[in-house]
Amino acid sequence: MRSAITRRIWLSALACLLPLAVQPARAAEPVVIFAAASLKNALDDASALWAKQTGKATRISYAGSNALAKQIEAGAPADLFISADEAWMDYAEKAGSIRPGSRFDLLRNALVLIAPAGAGAGADPQIALAPDLGSTLSKAIAGGKLAMANTEAVPAGKYGKAALDKLGAWEAVKGQVAQAENVRAALLLVARGEAPLGIVYATDAAAEPKVRVVATFPSDSHPPITYPAALTKDSANPDAAAFLAFLTSPPARGAFERQGFTVIAAPGSGH
Incomplete structure (x- = not known):
């Protein structure tokens, strides 16, 4: 009798554990990018290539660099910032909004x-x-x-x-x-x-x-039209740095060049 009761207890415990065992792993959070409005076509294409290559997602917010820099300063949850000029990246850097050592010049325009x-x-x-x-x-x-x-x-x-x-x-x-x-x-x-x-x-x-x-x-x-990119200081997404480095890869370089940008970052370096 005691053996039957013990068996039922173990079976009940196992039934509770099984759903946990078969649950799929939680999907990674998308990399959130705040980017200058002029990047939309090229960065959408580059992000699609990243998704195809890695199976990971991005979420991109496009606006004027000034608005984005101030939103990040105010605590908006971005992982990356790509500005259409040095001045607003300088602003973000002085505000302590970007991760030290992550900034580099990515693109030029006309x-x-x-x-x-x-x-x-x-x-x-x-x-x-x-x-x-x-x-x-x-x-x-x-x-x-x-x-x-x-x-x-x-x-x-x-x-x-x-x-x-x-x-x-x-x-x-x-x-x-x-x-x-x-x-x-x-x-x-x-x-x-x-x-x-x-x-x-x-x-x-x-x-x-x-x-x-x-x-x-x-x-x-006019001053050189330069697009600097950087990680934000508060980003906790483990895929953010990998995506930033991907932007200097040959596939991403092709996406930018097809839209007319000049890529100035060294291929594959992220710097």
Whole structure:
């Protein structure tokens, strides 16, 4: 009798343990990336390659670098930050938001003047960046707006303002600028035909078939357009460093280059 009772107790205990034994391992948390809006197409592609190669996921939040840096400073749960300029990564570093030693320069870009793809059919599609550029742009805008990202905070807007200032055109057009929250929002204004001209990155123009490039700003008319990347100080995701290193790998390099970026990090180094 005692033996039968003991057996039932062991069987009951085993029945309770079996569900625990057969439960699948908990899926790894996705790597959370805060990235400049201009990276969307290329970083989406690179992330898809990472998922295919590793079976691991990412979750990406795109916005202006200024907004992202401040969100991370305020405690937003990001694992990586990729800025569209050095200044906002400097801000994050001074705020203690990024992990020491993890920062490196990943990409470079170029700055272009765009118009709606269907505008000015049959006309010369180019605008000369000549000494009378301010007058030329004012005439081309013709009472409309020049779409730019916020010129005081967003990297693309700051680069654009610097280029126009260097070329002597800022004072002539500053009253006609429509400032958007990020460069992709500025791109959209032109793509929809809501602005006759805009200033965006070359990669943005390449990603949007509804716009055409009418001029490319000289590289010496603005600070170098550099994208630094780093781990955040508070990241506890064990896959974050591996994903950051993956961004310098040949597959990721191809994803960036297909969108028009120049990869400046050494292949496979993560630095």
